Amino acid sequence: MELRNCIKCGKIFGYRGVGPAICDNCKKEAEERFDKVKEYIRDNPLTSINEVAEECHVTVAQIKQWVREERLMFSKESGVVFHCENCGAPIRTGRFCEKCKSEMVNDLDGMYQKPQAPAAPPKRQRETDRMRFAGRK
Ligand SMILES: [Zn+2]
Numbered sequence: 806m807e808l809r810n811c812i813k814c815g816k817i818f819g820y821r822g823v824g825p826a827i828c829d830n831c832k833k834e835a836e837e838r839f840d841k842v843k844e845y846i847r848d849n850p851l852t853s854i855n856e857v858a859e860e861c862h863v864t865v866a867q868i869k870q871w872v873r874e875e876r877l878m879f880s881k882e883s884g885v886v887f888h889c890e891n892c893g894a895p896i897r898t899g900r901f902c903e904k905c906k907s908e909m910v911n912d913l914d915g916m917y918q919k920p921q922a923p924a925a926p927p928k929r930q931r932e933t934d935r936m937r938f939a940g941r942k
């Protein structure tokens with residue numbers, strides 16, 4: 806543990822080396838604000854992001870960050886829209902749309918499967934193609 810100044814209140818505290826340097830008091834306060842925001846959105850499904858920020862005394866950037874972390878979600882009726890960081894499609898929480906998310910999962914699967922997949926059948930296919938091409942000449 807090392808002593809650091811809290812980036813929020815400036816108080817010296819024992820930093821555990823994980824995440825932003827924020828003291829326990831400020832962390833607790835942030836969690837309480839998060840709960841307040843979550844409740845406010847639940848109770849006011851038509852609210853705008855600016856209204857939530859004003860009512861709950863948090864910044865718009867903080868609310869957006871919580872949405873990106875999939876901790877918060879605005880209702881469809883609220884009209885609050887976020888965009889997929891990959892294709893720009895409208896989404897309601899997180900960083901990517903369902904389509905991009907599933908494509909990313911497929912990419913990962915492909916990466917794991919490639920070294921194990923037997924390469925024989927497509928190779929044989931290519932050889933016969935080449936022979937046919939050479940024979941035609
Ligand atoms: Zn603090």
Ligand SMILES: [Zn+2]
Nearest residue numbers: 889892902905
């Ligand atoms: Zn997308």
